[in-house]
Amino acid sequence: MSVPVGDALRKVASRLGVVSDQPEQEARWLVEIALGCAAAGLLRRGDQPLPAAAAQWLDERVERRLAGLPLPYCLGTWSFYGLEMAVNPAVLIPRPDTESLVELALGHLPREGARRVLDLGTGSGAVALAVARARPEAEMWAVERSPEALAVAQGNGQRLGLAVHWLAGDWFAPLPPGLRFDLILANPPYLAADDPHLPALRHEPQEALLAGPTGLECLAAIATAAPGHLVPGGVLGLEHGAEQGEAVRALLRAAGFAQPRTHRDLAGRERVTSGSLPA
Known part of the structure; x- marks a missing residue:
């Protein structure tokens, strides 16, 4: 009844x-x-x-x-940067912390004029789609190694009517040879195997959370390879854990990025570190 x-x-x-x-x-x-x-x-x-x-x-x-x-x-949905994103256990839940990465991107992208932007490990597509909506003249690319996650991202892009070049693969591997970007963004796995936050995240995809013994493995791999995919003066922005800012700045300096800076999230925690290549 x-x-x-x-x-x-x-x-x-x-x-x-x-x-x-x-x-x-x-x-x-x-x-x-x-x-x-x-x-x-x-x-x-x-x-x-x-x-x-x-x-x-x-x-x-x-x-x-x-x-x-x-x-x-x-x-089945969650809001991120004003967008209603479809989500399921194949992708991380978009969080306000990651909006700091979008803010960093928009600060480096003029409202007019084409720029090429890459989002690595796009997951649900939240970052790529938020940037695509705010900067419609940008040429947006996104890479994801999980087929299930990529399907969620593509579905979100279609539903929102936002154009992104979606690629399946691991970090930079699926990109066309010679393609270079003005801005590269990534929210990669950055938790160590013994991170105390893991039990609370048990329902989310572990491959999107766990980086390795130190938690810096994916961040280091991206920082090392990124200069080969950026234009002179191009910018790399990496989301990371609240205690990893100093280590990520060191990674960017070692990779040749000038004066890396760490930006804080809405809670005041170190959340995103960026650096630019010499022009």
Whole structure:
């Protein structure tokens, strides 16, 4: 027997109270998606019966949430830099920390004039698509080695109507010979195997998180190879852990980048380090 939407909303919020510190908000988001409506529409439907298909979808998502699956994976979408991104366990959940990488990119890209930009390890495509929307004249390229993640990124690009050259492969390997960029961005794996944050991230793709024994392996590989793919004066921007700023600046200096700088995220933590090649 069907229940009114309002009653279903209250029931979902009550169930989520054991795993969430904002169960009412999570319940609203889930019910809105189940019904395919916005918040205003949800209020109007409070006394209407919840359709059977919506009730089944909702029950499945609540069970997954109670099992510990992060909310964005239960919803199937998550907001990043004003874009609604489709997400699933094949990709990392886009986080506000990574918006610092987008801000760095936009600071180096004029609003007019073509520039070529590369996003390495694009995952859901969040960074590449945020830059593509803000700088539509830029020629955007993105590389991802996971076929499942690349499919998510391509789907996001198609749904948002944003043009990106998507390539499958490991870092710089799939790029056409001789292609050079004005700006290279990357949010690579940067956690060490014993990082204390890993248990809380167990539902996210481990290959997108774990770099190796030190956590610097992927950052070092990108920094070393990037000069061969940048134009003179080109910029490399790397997201990294809050305690890795000094080490990443050293990597960039060793690779020939001039005066590397580390930029802080909204919480004041060192999050993105950039450097430019001599012109």
